[in-house]
Amino acid sequence: MRIRVFALSAVIFLATSAFIINDDKKEIKWLSIEEAYKLNQKEPRKIFIDVYTDWCGWCKKMDRDTFSDPEVAKFVNENFYAVKMDAEDQDKIILAQDTTTQQMLARSMGVSGYPTIVYMKEDFKTIHVVPGYQKADAFLKNLESVLEWE
Template sequence: MKKYLVFSLLSVVLVSSAFITEPDKKSKINWLSLEEAYKLNKEYPRKIFVDVYTDWCGWCKKMDRDTFSDADVAEFVNENYYAVKLNAESKDKIIIGQDTTTSQMMARSMGVSGYPTIVYIKEDFKTIQAVPGYQKADAFLDTLKKVLEWK
């Protein structure tokens, strides 16, 4: 009887695991540090967007949950941008080329004063524009497409 019960439980586990699939890789944004994006951009130039956030920001968490987890947004970002997360209150060091700064100072230098803010950066690492506030997935995707056209 015990052997039958163990075999039955094992069968249920094996059959159940066949239906568990790995999340679609395209539904997750490939987040990088600013340093990683800078290095990649030197070899393979593309525009960068920086999600400037804080740990206490509710709208930042909502954007993570609703906008950045949208499969269409994630796929478009991964194909066309380097995506960076930057905690505006962090004092962690950032080394860009010969310059050393902190996440906090980088956010200030980008002109960020509210959260969340998305900062778009050109291939030459010059800021295009900072866009403050929560953005729904469809509006964010439209903006991403328009920014690609900017020279």
């Protein structure tokens, strides 16, 4: 009887562990810009920033169709720090002892429409700014090409 209970417990544990591990790959791990900055100090990676607004319909479509794609999520989580940045947010943030806002950062990156994806190097210098909605396959191609930038 003990062996059956142990075996059943082991099967349940493994099944739930696999679900948790796989679930982690199905969704992008979104960070704030401050979190990405701190993580990047310890483990440098390229960064992509989804610059959006709450009222933007295409931003919501990109969340629903592109960012929820399992292949996109897996690739992003393995290779990038992913940041969500509200282009209208005026709350103060501190990056490398500089005080700014998400709104000011978006403007300084040249963002003028939504959604816009900003790709950045590990040193937080902008690589490329891509305005507009992107389907999952096109977005994946952009992500792959950004990894090749030095």
